[in-house]
Amino acid sequence: MKIAVLPGDGIGTEIVAEAVKVLNALDLTFEMESALVGGAAYEAHGHPLPESTLNLAKAADAVLFGAVGDWKYDKLDRPLRPEQAILGLRKNLGLFANFRPAICYEQLVGASSLKPELIAGLDILIIRELTGDIYFGQPRGRRVATDGHFPGAEEAFDTMRYSKPEIERIAHVAFQAARKRNKKVTSVDKANVLETFQFWKDVVTEVHAQYPDVELQHMYVDNAAMQLVKAPKAFDVVVTGNMFGDILSDEASMLTGSIGMLPSASLNSKNQGLYEPSHGSAPDIAGKGVANPLATILSAAMMLRFSLNQEAAAQRIEAAVQKVLAQGLRTPDIWSEGTTQVGTAQMGDAVVKAL
Amino acid sequence: MKIAVLPGDGIGTEIVAEAVKVLNALDLTFEMESALVGGAAYEAHGHPLPESTLNLAKAADAVLFGAVGDWKYDKLDRPLRPEQAILGLRKNLGLFANFRPAICYEQLVGASSLKPELIAGLDILIIRELTGDIYFGQPRGRRVATDGHFPGAEEAFDTMRYSKPEIERIAHVAFQAARKRNKKVTSVDKANVLETFQFWKDVVTEVHAQYPDVELQHMYVDNAAMQLVKAPKAFDVVVTGNMFGDILSDEASMLTGSIGMLPSASLNSKNQGLYEPSHGSAPDIAGKGVANPLATILSAAMMLRFSLNQEAAAQRIEAAVQKVLAQGLRTPDIWSEGTTQVGTAQMGDAVVKAL
Numbered sequence A, B: 001m002k003i004a005v006l007p008g009d010g011i012g013t014e015i016v017a018e019a020v021k022v023l024n025a026l027d028l029t030f031e032m033e034s035a036l037v038g039g040a041a042y043e044a045h046g047h048p049l050p051e052s053t054l055n056l057a058k059a060a061d062a063v064l065f066g067a068v069g070d071w072k073y074d075k076l077d078r079p080l081r082p083e084q085a086i087l088g089l090r091k092n093l094g095l096f097a098n099f100r101p102a103i104c105y106e107q108l109v110g111a112s113s114l115k116p117e118l119i120a121g122l123d124i125l126i127i128r129e130l131t132g133d134i135y136f137g138q139p140r141g142r143r144v145a146t147d148g149h150f151p152g153a154e155e156a157f158d159t160m161r162y163s164k165p166e167i168e169r170i171a172h173v174a175f176q177a178a179r180k181r182n183k184k185v186t187s188v189d190k191a192n193v194l195e196t197f198q199f200w201k202d203v204v205t206e207v208h209a210q211y212p213d214v215e216l217q218h219m220y221v222d223n224a225a226m227q228l229v230k231a232p233k234a235f236d237v238v239v240t241g242n243m244f245g246d247i248l249s250d251e252a253s254m255l256t257g258s259i260g261m262l263p264s265a266s267l268n269s270k271n272q273g274l275y276e277p278s279h280g281s282a283p284d285i286a287g288k289g290v291a292n293p294l295a296t297i298l299s300a301a302m303m304l305r306f307s308l309n310q311e312a313a314a315q316r317i318e319a320a321v322q323k324v325l326a327q328g329l330r331t332p333d334i335w336s337e338g339t340t341q342v343g344t345a346q347m348g349d350a351v352v353k354a355l
């Protein structure tokens, strides 16, 4: 079991260290190798995703990823910015299926912006297509407009696109995931405006014929953004494109109030995967030892489940996280009156002890 | 003062009737003419936006619009579906500036999904560009993919685009609006991925040089979707493109818990405007006399302010709405224990009485 460990920038190094600690405490043997990525790789090698890092990731069964990015790289040319590393990994490894659970832990209901009755027990799974859409569509760039409102003016443009097999494979992933859950899929589109998403809706409907036991609902993206606020528990599995998925998965995470707890997985067709917390690199608290490592530790659990075929070990980690929450241990982001505040390393140690 | 009255479908006719009642109760003289639009126009004339309706709208100083749409038109070819009427009006009248206030009325704080302390006193203004972006960009359609992940497969595509003058004019609108409010603009983009929105960010920054008294903040769309949930009151004016604005303005409306209260205005460069409630045609409650007419009545107030230059009359209507809320009158969508439930027409009558 080969794991490429890519801590990245900001709090990335601190939180990944705790996840590695937890993995090492299992009675399993891993081959782990670390490499620089993002701003850290740019500083050392002049590129956010050096060949050597990409090759390490390609050769591994799974990538354990921290986070990338810092305001200080905002002025760099786009191809050199830290987030290009994550886009490059997705593209080069073909990681088309992104799993973003939005779960509200019983003990953390109070941290949500939402009223407790709306959020308690929330357990939805957002499946975001991750290698297509307007993220990678060509052509894109700047040019002089030849039509539109201001012909002759300078304009910038991008191409949104989805091919049939791209939609089919993510639809299968969603229906299969729903079968293991509450058997309901909400496909989010903008078919009333976009050709791409009318096609998306048509193809998802077609694939659905193979899953008569799963309920399929179609919803416009603007309505989905509203329904997530109004009645998040009405969702089970949500499947959508790369751009809408970016927005809705972040909205859903924040609804739980504890984004510091939420893992993610990005898989290709061979079940190779990249595992990372749903939150970012948080440069403002980097190096202070206060970041919450639980999202990364839970991402390691997803890695064991999806890419390394170690379901039992995944469950051990998840149970251990539940246990430390029950013990009242909290990093500052999820702390509330009556609970015990701990730092990043203490939290990792507590999970190891609870295994 | 010429007003084109386009009630549309579903609850549209009921709520627009109340707004017309309120306008007629003012001591002003309007020339009002009605026409069919949306599904109603399709049934009568075979097109959701007949020439005659479009010409009426063009010749008017303002359009008072209800809502369009019904599930039963979902199977029609796209150019015949009700929502094409609204896209056609925006395009043909050049209504590039959409104002979507998200306000939480003191008496309705309890209706929000959010905890009262997060939402009480909310007053943000989302300014959405309305005639550009991927909504109208060409080319778009279906074809055989020649590159990408599956060359040779069927694909659908759309074009996102913004020209410099399109971004400049909406940026000016936003900075000018902020000057009359709390002098803070958040420009929402996805510059880390899209060429279009890197350009958007650059141009907004350039225009900002003319408004040194206004604070400008840039935010990625995924982060904006989160911050709206986490701390909505941190925003003042939000400006963004057509697609992101569609999603974020609906999310923000729903945060208030009383979307039945929220008006909108869509203006062109001559201050001609289309005024409509932020909510939809709600076919499920159409014809029952229970729809909330206040968003439409408040849209009529915006019409008086922006297109008809009648600030005093606009304020009279807004004060009357405050008064009926203070009297405890509520349509079912905003009803809560201890308040008096009324129907659509009773609510309209109460506003007239309170004028």
Ligand SMILES: CC(C)[C@H](C(=O)O)[C@@H](O)C(=O)O
Residues within 6 Å of the ligand: A083, A086, A087, A246, B192, B193, B222
């Ligand atoms: C960093 C950025 C390119 C990325 C995205 O938009 O996909 C991020 O927001 C995410 O969701 O992983």
Ligand SMILES: CC(C)[C@H](C(=O)O)[C@@H](O)C(=O)O
Residues within 6 Å of the ligand: A192, A193, A222, B083, B086, B087, B246
């Ligand atoms: C009906 C639809 C085309 C429209 C849009 O997407 O603009 C609606 O959602 C809106 O926001 O007015």
